[in-house]
Amino acid sequence: MSLLSIQNLVKRFGALTATDHVSLAVERGQIHALIGPNGAGKSTLVHLISGLLPADGGSLTLDGTELIHLAPHQRVAAGLARCFQITSIFPQLTVAENLLLAVQAQGRNSFRSFHVRDDDPALLQQAWALAQRVQLQGRWNDVAGTLPHGAQRKLDVALAIAAQPKLLLLDEPMAGMGPVESSEMVALIQQLRASSPDMAILLIEHDMDAVFQLADCITVLVYGKVLAQGSAAQIQADPRVQAVYLGQEDEGDASIPEAQEGAA
Numbered sequence: 392m393s394l395l396s397i398q399n400l401v402k403r404f405g406a407l408t409a410t411d412h413v414s415l416a417v418e419r420g421q422i423h424a425l426i427g428p429n430g431a432g433k434s435t436l437v438h439l440i441s442g443l444l445p446a447d448g449g450s451l452t453l454d455g456t457e458l459i460h461l462a463p464h465q466r467v468a469a470g471l472a473r474c475f476q477i478t479s480i481f482p483q484l485t486v487a488e489n490l491l492l493a494v495q496a497q498g499r500n501s502f503r504s505f506h507v508r509d510d511d512p513a514l515l516q517q518a519w520a521l522a523q524r525v526q527l528q529g530r531w532n533d534v535a536g537t538l539p540h541g542a543q544r545k546l547d548v549a550l551a552i553a554a555q556p557k558l559l560l561l562d563e564p565m566a567g568m569g570p571v572e573s574s575e576m577v578a579l580i581q582q583l584r585a586s587s588p589d590m591a592i593l594l595i596e597h598d599m600d601a602v603f604q605l606a607d608c609i610t611v612l613v614y615g616k617v618l619a620q621g622s623a624a625q626i627q628a629d630p631r632v633q634a635v636y637l638g639q640e641d642e643g644d645a646s647i648p649e650a651q652e653g654a655a
């Protein structure tokens with residue numbers, strides 16, 4: 392049984408079918424990338440998985456639990472975590488305080504109402520372990536809002552993985568990053584996989600170098616439909632995928648680059 396199994400998922404916005412009978416599976420421990428041109432329906436699919444948007448049809452199971460009728464916080468309890476692109480960090484609190492809140496909130500719906508407890512050695516140890524996993528030990532006492540963009544993204548990832556999810560949803564984790572920060576994020580995701588081999592990641596990313604370095608499996612969405620699925624090498628060699636991306640050449644960020652040595 393796949394960890395995440397999506398079958399015939401449908402989402403309509405008026406006359407537009409943004410998710411058109413999408414079926415895909417994410418296996419345990421897999422890094423599965425979702426790519427496709429602008430407007431293909433990638434974010435919509437992530438919102439359907441997280442429960443931010445209700446589906447119009449289809450099924451969605453995580454580790455055997457049907458999610459389709461569950462509220463977002465119930466999906467979190469079922470093992471789903473999502474990075475919210477920095478909006479979930481508390482900018483006025485330190486890195487340590489942010490991580491302590493995330494650790495304290497484990498198993499609960501929200502950590503908005505908590506007071507930071509910095510007197511419990513077990514909580515402190517868990518928060519420190521999270522800081523280590525995203526390489527923010529050196530930023531422990533820094534105020535989160537003053538961190539560089541890349542470090543804030545790392546903190547956001549740390550908050551998402553605090554509850555040890557089975558599946559982590561990452562929607563464009565490299566967006567707005569320069570090459571140095573992007574390669575740090577790639578290294579971070581590789582390290583997450585090494586330290587949590589059972590956690591699967593569904594990664595949406597326009598940075599094709601990052602996708603080809605990280606993904607075990609790639610699904611290409613076009614106009615809400617699955618166009619192709621396979622390894623990085625299979626996707627790069629697929630004439631249908633090339634045709635879609637060649638049509639997008641003017642948009643700069645959507646071209647499929649040459650395969651890197653060893654990327655597949």
Ligand SMILES: Nc1ncnc2c1ncn2[C@@H]1O[C@H](COP(=O)(O)OP(=O)(O)OP(=O)(O)O)[C@@H](O)[C@H]1O
Pocket residue numbers: 404407409427428429430431432433434435436
């Ligand atoms: N809330 C909404 N109401 C109406 N239409 C929407 C809504 N959200 C998305 N859409 C439309 O659904 C389609 C898919 O959008 P979506 O944001 O999922 O694409 P995407 O693949 O994430 O694109 P990008 O790469 O630009 O982030 C687009 O045509 C978009 O305009």
Ligand SMILES: [Mg+2]
Pocket residue numbers: 433434435
């Ligand atoms: Mg999007």
